[in-house]
Amino acid sequence: MSEAVLQCIKTRRVVREMTDEPVTREQIEAILEAARWAPSGGNLRPNRYIVIEDAETRRLVRLVSPGMFQEAPVLILICTNMDVVAEQQVPPSDRALLIDVGTAAQTMMLAAHALGLASGPVTSYSKEAIKVILNLPAGYSPEMIICVGRRAPDARPGMRAFKRITWRDLTHWERFT
Amino acid sequence: MSENWVLKEDEAIELLALLISSARIQLDEPARYAPMRMLTATERLSSMILERSSDKSREFLQDNMERIPDMRMEMSDLPAYTEGLEALCRSVAECLLRHSQAKESGA
Ligand SMILES: Cc1cc2nc3c(=O)[nH]c(=O)nc-3n(C[C@H](O)[C@H](O)[C@H](O)COP(=O)(O)O)c2cc1C
Numbered sequence: 635m636s637e638a639v640l641q642c643i644k645t646r647r648v649v650r651e652m653t654d655e656p657v658t659r660e661q662i663e664a665i666l667e668a669a670r671w672a673p674s675g676g677n678l679r680p681n682r683y684i685v686i687e688d689a690e691t692r693r694l695v696r697l698v699s700p701g702m703f704q705e706a707p708v709l710i711l712i713c714t715n716m717d718v719v720a721e722q723q724v725p726p727s728d729r730a731l732l733i734d735v736g737t738a739a740q741t742m743m744l745a746a747h748a749l750g751l752a753s754g755p756v757t758s759y760s761k762e763a764i765k766v767i768l769n770l771p772a773g774y775s776p777e778m779i780i781c782v783g784r785r786a787p788d789a790r791p792g793m794r795a796f797k798r799i800t801w802r803d804l805t806h807w808e809r810f811t
Numbered sequence: 812m813s814e815n816w817v818l819k820e821d822e823a824i825e826l827l828a829l830l831i832s833s834a835r836i837q838l839d840e841p842a843r844y845a846p847m848r849m850l851t852a853t854e855r856l857s858s859m860i861l862e863r864s865s866d867k868s869r870e871f872l873q874d875n876m877e878r879i880p881d882m883r884m885e886m887s888d889l890p891a892y893t894e895g896l897e898a899l900c901r902s903v904a905e906c907l908l909r910h911s912q913a914k915e916s917g918a
Contacts, residue, residue, distance in 0.1 A: 700848050
């Protein structure tokens with residue numbers, strides 16, 4: 635395994651100001667293929683990805699997404715397909731479903747970073763409005779949008795952390811006494 | 812008097828979309844995100860009306876558009892965030908006064 639993977643993980647940052655330079659179809663496909671390799675609870679693969687490049691659709695999505703600060707040339711919406719969940723008799727409240735969204739999201743953002751692209755996740759949007767705008771099938775639950783593009787040269791750094799942390803602050807070894 | 816129209820119908824509806832979506836997502840989000848949502852709407856409205864606004868407002872609107880994105884980064888620093896909001900309150904009050912004085916003088 636190479637050091638490059640660790641470097642990619644450590645240097646990826648959420649980018650909230652992007653240029654309108656287009657992302658190529660190959661790059662989008664490479665990101666989607668990476669998501670396909672993300673771990674999935676029970677190997678259920680309930681995630682479905684909606685790619686939005688059309689400028690007007692992106693504009694409408696952004697208007698109901700107060701947490702989307704960037705104007706990205708590509709949006710990838712991660713949906714949970716609740717029909718698959720029902721078919722496999724998985725309870726809809728199973729935590730694994732949202733964890734699946736998380737593993738796919740991080741995998742896509744790392745893939746984007748590896749390709750020299752910028753990305754940013756967004757969950758602060760109205761799910762109901764998104765369903766209407768995209769005319770989503772009834773079983774699709776829109777869980778997270780990944781904005782993909784190129785970092786604007788003068789993009790501000792991300793939100794400052796509440797306090798500086800290291801991995802040690804987050805870790806406990808062995809049993810609690 | 813500045814009774815000129817500064818907002819188009821499309822823009823007003825866009826702003827409504829942002830406000831309504833903000834109201835909904837706020838139910839699930841920490842209360843401290845609420846000011847940010849209001850500021851996002853402020854920033855968007857400022858950018859929508861800047862071009863058609865009079866001199867009495869222009870600097871204030873321009874300032875909002877520059878200052879608010881910087882304030883977002885400071886959310887975790889409550890004293891700095893509070894001061895940023897206090898400064899916006901002062902500058903909106905000054906803008907209100909300019910409009911009020913112009914109205915009184917019939918300018
Ligand atoms: C579940 C989740 C939801 C998020 N939602 C948003 C969002 O709606 N808007 C946004 O700008 N960033 C969002 N973020 C990004 C975080 O704010 C960001 O990851 C955090 O500030 C750390 O920055 P970094 O990833 O650059 O280290 C979200 C992240 C996660 C994991």
